[in-house]
Amino acid sequence: MKFLRYGPAGAEKPGLLAKDGTIRDLSGQIADLSGPVLAPDALAKLGAIDVNTLPVVDGSPRIGPCVAGTGKFVCIGLNYSDHAAETGAAVPPEPVIFMKATSAIVGPDDDVLIPRGSEKTDWEVELGVVIGKTAKYVSEADALDYVAGYCVSHDVSERAFQAERSGQWTKGKSCDTFGPIGPWLVTKDEIADPQDLPMWLKVNGETRQDGSTKTMVYGVAFLVSYLSQFMSLHPGDVISTGTPPGVGMGQKPPRYLKPGDVVELGIEGLGTQKQTFRADA
Structure with a gap:
């Protein structure tokens, strides 16, 4: 099943893509896609409802983040062997973990704001x-028994904030709008193998990333288990699992985003995103 949230920012309603x-x-069935509703058996019950009994949403509403109530947005760095190579970094002996502020989360087609002082805003499908x-401790x-499903995640990054301003990566990853997720929460029964998903990203129509989850160093099941040894993972938490090669800082010379640029990205079976980048006020 493909679940989603639609409507104005902050007032989204739950829905199902027929x-x-x-x-x-789905607002007559559940309040939102959050909490106990995200348990795999609960989502299965929703998916078993006769779609013809559910109201059709008219028009083309804004699509919001595909999950509500996210308490933690956990990201994994350098998790693709080919991406690590392009950055000149060694493949880490254990997953590199950093946090992205949940206030960065936006819908898949919302504008992304380039923060004040940014010169190195980058993309990552x-x-x-x-x-x-x-x-x-799973x-x-x-581990996959604890997964509701999968989505496209755009880990927008400001590289100077991340790597040149001392301290941790978080401040280069957490700027407002730097976390588009969706369009859909695709339940795991629709994804035969999360380690075999083609993924891509374009900037102004030019392909920059063309990879696959095949080259992930640490797979989904390992990451869920690994993270659960250090922190409880709760319903609605999102793990963004790393990016394949082709990011801006890996170009020769490096290429970064500027106001007016349009980024499109997608993962097979999980949908696509499209954002226009604008200068923050």
Whole structure:
């Protein structure tokens, strides 16, 4: 199933993408796509509802972030062997973990704001993993039982803030609007293998990233298990699992985003995003 949230920012309603391409309203069934609703069995019950009994959403509403109530936005750095090579970094012996502020989360087609003083705003298409039920000290073998589904995640980054201003990466990753997720929360039954998903990103129509989750160093099941050894993962938490090669800082010479640039990205089976980058006020 493909679940989504639609409507004005801050007032989104839950919905379901029907096979005919229409959006069906789920607000008569649930308050939002958050909390216990995200448990795999709960999502399965929603998906079993006769779609023809659900109201059709008219027009082309704004699509919001595909999940609500995200308490943690956890990101994994240097998790693609080919991306690590392009940055000149060694593949880490354990996953590199950093946090992205949840205030960065926006819808998949919302504008992205280039922050004041930025000269190195960069792009990163990533596979997002949405947690469906609380995971603590889980094994790798059982880890996917705790996953609600997958989404496209755009880990927008300001490289100077991230790497040249001392301290941790978080401040280069957490600027407002730097976390588009969606358009859909795709339940795991629709994804045969999360480690075999083609992914791509274009800037102004030019392909910059063309990769696959095949080259991830640490796979989804490992990451869910690994993170759960250090922190409880709760329903609605999002793990952004790293990016393939082709980011701006890896270009020769490096190329970064400027106001007016349009970025399109997508992952097979998970949908696409499109953002216009604008200068923050």
